[in-house]
Amino acid sequence: MRIPKARGELSEALAAALHEGTPTAALTAVPATDDADRHLSLWTLYELSYRGFDDVDDELEWQPELLALRRTLERRFEAELREWFSPPELGGPFADALFELIGNDDGASVATFVQREATLDQTLELLRYRTIYHLKEADPTAWVVPRLTTGPKAALMELQYDEYGCGDPNRLHSHLFVRGLDAAGLRSDYGAYVDDVPVEVLMQNNAMTLFGLHRRLRGAALGHLAAFEATSSLPSRRMAQGLGRLGLPAEMIAYYQEHIEADAVHEQLAVRTICGALVHEEPAQAAEVAFGALTCLGLEDRFARRMLADWGAAA
Numbered sequence: 001m002r003i004p005k006a007r008g009e010l011s012e013a014l015a016a017a018l019h020e021g022t023p024t025a026a027l028t029a030v031p032a033t034d035d036a037d038r039h040l041s042l043w044t045l046y047e048l049s050y051r052g053f054d055d056v057d058d059e060l061e062w063q064p065e066l067l068a069l070r071r072t073l074e075r076r077f078e079a080e081l082r083e084w085f086s087p088p089e090l091g092g093p094f095a096d097a098l099f100e101l102i103g104n105d106d107g108a109s110v111a112t113f114v115q116r117e118a119t120l121d122q123t124l125e126l127l128r129y130r131t132i133y134h135l136k137e138a139d140p141t142a143w144v145v146p147r148l149t150t151g152p153k154a155a156l157m158e159l160q161y162d163e164y165g166c167g168d169p170n171r172l173h174s175h176l177f178v179r180g181l182d183a184a185g186l187r188s189d190y191g192a193y194v195d196d197v198p199v200e201v202l203m204q205n206n207a208m209t210l211f212g213l214h215r216r217l218r219g220a221a222l223g224h225l226a227a228f229e230a231t232s233s234l235p236s237r238r239m240a241q242g243l244g245r246l247g248l249p250a251e252m253i254a255y256y257q258e259h260i261e262a263d264a265v266h267e268q269l270a271v272r273t274i275c276g277a278l279v280h281e282e283p284a285q286a287a288e289v290a291f292g293a294l295t296c297l298g299l300e301d302r303f304a305r306r307m308l309a310d311w312g313a314a315a
């Protein structure tokens with residue numbers, strides 16, 4: 001992947017610094033033009049810790065000036081997330097309370113729209129935007145594994161093992177999506193569509209990486225995972241039906257069909273066995289788990305509202 005196209009002053013300065021390999025402290029003082037500029041900059045910095053860029057020296061992943069900029073951007077983003085998605089106190093058995101919190105979500109749904117009325121162009125647009133996460137599916141959560149104690153670690157690995165194909169490269173969820181994209185005539189190379197995605201997609205991906213990269217935020221990372229898995233099975237069924245209605249290839253439908261079954265299991269695993277075990281071992285993490293869950297639901301709602309508004313559909 002190449003450095004993405006700049007969206008403002010900060011991402012422009014960052015791209016130049018990455019390209020030349022000489023970031024300085026002055027970078028932190030460059031004002032972001034807007035949210036898209038700010039989130040693209042953070043996304044770009046985060047990618048140095050995933051697959052990097054063809055035109056950037058791998059050494060820069062741990063360059064102190066870039067880490068200082070990343071920290072500045074992260075602080076503001078985390079403060080915003082905590083303001084937007086402040087959870088209520090959960091009472092009673094934790095897993096039941098977490099299921100209830102997630103079940104009370106009435107956010108907008110792109111899957112319902114795809115199932116019933118989206119056009120082929122709208123659906124292909126959605127699939128292009130989904131590549132930013134699905135091509136690194138489960139990766140942001142993998143950062144969390146070494147930070148957990150025995151119970152939640154074993155449970156998380158059970159779920160991750162499944163996401164990563166149980167040892168079979170052809171069953172890796174990100175690879176199932178690659179096969180779907182190829183069959184649908186879309187690009188399947190990592191990050192291919194980052195220049196096209198709306199800021200809401202960058203925010204969703206940045207939240208997952210923020211939670212994954214900071215040990216302090218392990219509870220939020222697992223709460224995010226729980227909400228993601230618990231709101232995936234039914235929408236995946238709707239997506240599969242919508243893709244079938246539009247005549248999209250079987251490989252693309254297969255990705256969603258896999259998630260109807262898998263995520264019905266994963267939601268129990270994530271909510272009860274992973275988050276339940278975490279809170280049992282670390283009770284102080286309960287509020288953080290709830291915060292992570294609300295962040296997942298809230299950012300998906302923002303994305304869905306944006307898409308439905310762009311498509312002239314009612315939320």
Ligand SMILES: [Fe+2]
Pocket residue numbers: 137163173259
């Ligand atoms: Fe998956």
Ligand SMILES: [Fe+2]
Pocket residue numbers: 163229262263266
């Ligand atoms: Fe899953």
